[in-house]
Amino acid sequence: MTRFTCESALYFINPHYLTPASGRLREIFDPATLERVGRMSLGEKADVQAAVNAANTAQQQWARVDARSRAARLHELAESIEKAIGLNREVARLMTLETGKPFPEAMGELANCASVFRYYAEMARDEAGKVAGTTQTGSFQHVRYEPYGVSVHIMPFNYPILLMCWTVAASLAAGNACIIKPAESATLCTLKFLSHFTNLLPGLVCCVPGDALTAQLLVQSSGTHAVAFTGGIAAAHAVAVTCADLMKPCVIEAGGSDPMIISKHAPLDVAVAGAVTAAFHLSGQICTSAERLYVVDDIYEAFVTRFVEQTRQLRIGHGLERSEIGPLVSEAARDKVIRLVEDAVSKGARVLCGGRIPQDRPVGWFYEPTILSGVTGDMAILQEECFGPVAAVCRVADFDEAIRRANDSPFGLGASLFSTNLTESMEAAERLEAGMVWINNPLVDNDALPLSGWKMSGIGSELGRQGLDAFRRSKMVIIDHKPRIQSWWYPYPDSVFHNAQGEPENTDFISSHSNVN
Incomplete structure (x- = not known):
């Protein structure tokens, strides 16, 4: 397995750091000193496709894991984040060197990451659907909450780890796999932090560093099924338009004043x-x-x-x-x-x-x-x-x-x-x-509690129950345990058709038919 270093220009398919196919590279500089910190790759089609393939394979297995076992994995991840103080200090140091963030604030950011995995682990275990009051006797009518598949997470530089954890925790708890596209100015710290995720299924969490082209490839891929974006207005608008064209659900946080x-x-x-x-x-x-x-x-x-x-x-x-x-x-x-x-x-x-x-x-x-x-x-x-x-x-x-x-x-x-x-x-x-x-x-x-933007500041919500719902879709299910011919099925009785007086004779049939879409 390739070892992560600041000079490696790697990408991540859990649990491995890999050498990308892309030959595009970007040098990373400390914004305080303008000294070189390392380098990163700018992911292209082959790198994106490798992550998409791995994530889809892992997601099919993850979706079949029972809720208690899935929650246990997320609690293990949270425990790793809480206990690995030395690793977190190195992540915080890299964050400071890449973004300029004061070191105490970088450490404070990391200190708030574990709790969101614990929160969503238990919320997703608590309920996976809802039973509705029936419209017909003997019919079990309910809704199931199911994952979308693979979610894309396009992250900013200012809180690169915490904001990633907000949406990744919700998506994993809902049963999805995740592909992360970190900010160019926060790539090294993100890649280093992902070593916490090695307890999860292979391929369940991937990270493809890159630029706008990389993000575009991820959003447009037929192998990704939901998008979480945090960033500037122009990029947010572009992501939202692409998602709308593809009928792909998205959560957008686009800043404010x-x-x-x-x-x-x-x-x-x-x-x-x-x-x-x-x-x-x-x-x-x-x-x-x-x-x-x-x-x-x-x-x-x-x-x-x-x-x-x-x-x-x-x-x-x-x-x-x-x-x-x-x-x-x-x-x-x-x-x-x-x-x-x-x-x-x-x-x-x-x-x-x-x-x-x-x-x-x-x-x-x-x-x-x-x-x-x-x-x-x-x-x-x-x-x-x-x-x-x-x-x-x-x-x-x-x-x-x-x-x-x-x-x-x-x-x-x-x-x-x-x-x-x-x-x-x-x-x-x-x-x-x-x-x-x-x-x-x-x-x-x-x-x-949900973090939401009004007006031009965003679409949808992060955190809270709304943050979990953003990464799962509903499926209405009707089960009649005792099959029977329904009164409104074809062929219709003659009594329901228009008569000379303009009124149907069989009003009971109309009442039963009103429950149909």
Whole structure:
């Protein structure tokens, strides 16, 4: 068996790392130092087909495994993740080198992976269908939940392992096999993490590194049957269109431009600390980052002053150093942030802090955590996903204006509010147009609750029961244990046909016939 190294440019068909047929390679560089970390292959048709063949063979066997045994395998996987501290530290180190994520946050990501496998292992074991009240005596009428077959998982760079586990755990629990296409900027850490999966059936989990072509081949393959995607709007749209053309079910999480409302009833210390974290966590490269802050006039000056003070205390540096703010993942990502800040400033916005490349970090894709004030609706930063360390602060007259402006966006992923007023909290939960709403505690998720996007932010849900249902289909089953000729079967009795009075004579027949599709 080939041993994984950062130089190997391998792909994965459980339990083996394999040399790909593709000759296309990509060098991987640390976004903080621009030093070379390793290389990866860009999967082509032969690599994709090998994974598809292996996954389909494994899935046919996995689907026949009883629910308790399937759950036991997933619990074994969870235990491996929990106990292999040394392996996880190496995965976290690679994640930091590839993506720029601070090492403590990479370790925190891995610490949350095992629980989702345990959660879905038991949920799928708990129920595999539903018995309905019968429409006919002596008829057993129920629905079965069954797997689709092979699911494709196209992953982002920001939470490459945790988000993969969310959908892979649900799909495996439902009885599917999985093929993962990791982000190009998080390939090595993903491949290394997959060594946890070797207790599963051969071929049940595969990983084909690559680019947009690789993803396209996986989505379009007749040997894949469902798709989970997390990434940018343009790629999400392309995946959704392809899935629609093929009538292939998909779960799409396409990002957002999340609003945060700071009410006059906000606990100021908590609101400032929460805003700093929600805006600048992972250098703002989170789909649910607070990019638009709407601060009520009564406390605007006090909030902004302290928001700027605490933001200036954040340490910028390499993810393996003591730092909260690492680099952006690529030069293109930083260029977009620069463009949006320059556009806002040219239209009248004011830079309260940041707004530049740090002078002591000329190498790497660093950008200072930035706060803009005086932001107006004609500025691109309020309409696009920035995905960088920039918080656009808007002064609003009252709570109602804050809600109205928070909803004035093509996105609807998450939204948050800081307030100790119960009426405001309940109204925000009802009126904010987003798949997730946080009151006084932003960015929190729960394995048992769905993560969904409204508007342009996505289709379907991850996590919760909805996350499991995304990877299984229903089959209605009617069983009559005692076969008998039904009253509505052919040939019809003469009494049911139209008569001179325009009414059928046999209404009992009509009643029995109404239960038929």
